[in-house]
Amino acid sequence: GQQVMQIPQYQHVQEGEDFTTYCNSSTTLSNIQWYKQRPGGHPVFLIQLVKSGEVKKQKRLTFQFGEAKKNSSLHITATQTTDVGTYFCAGTYNTDKLIFGTGTRLQVFP
């Protein structure tokens, strides 16, 4: 079946360092969405990418969608303690099913 894998599973960084999580699908995605889930919270939508090669920025966050629409990345510049949480990518494959990735848990040390 369709699977979306993310690496790394965990990442610990010092505040001010950069962070990147990568998302990979075995088959071509229709679109990719990114969510952030704080400990004890629910997923919160961050962004959606639809076009091949698309790049979007939100302040310190940069999102990319691969040319083949099989991979995506989220890069955070100069992490802050407020960035702590688990980041999930989630993709669709020409259906109404949203398939979540395995997630990357980010811990930021002050």
Place this chain on the structure above:
Amino acid sequence: DAGVTQSPTHLIKTRGQHVTLRCSPISGHKSVSWYQQVLGQGPQFIFQYYEKEERGRGNFPDRFSARQFPNYSSELNVNALLLGDSALYLCASSLNGGNQPQHFGDGTRLSIL
């Protein structure tokens, strides 16, 4: 405006019992989706409903069922509960379903003893 609301927030059941979880979408949203999130994993898609019709179903057994009402609220029913059904059940709403961004509720934490 209120976000997605789910009830109850916590629930404890025993094996073999039945459970009904409820969800009210954001006002104006016509689509509701249900997800199961086991600790340490990503949400797993269970169902999506739009205008009271099922538009998507994940790889869950027939013990799981759902419906959407004319006011767009939704219920998730799980029969013959198993220990493995212990999880956080998340409801999400969107304007028209499909590929649109999902707005999640706080979830129902279900524990099976």
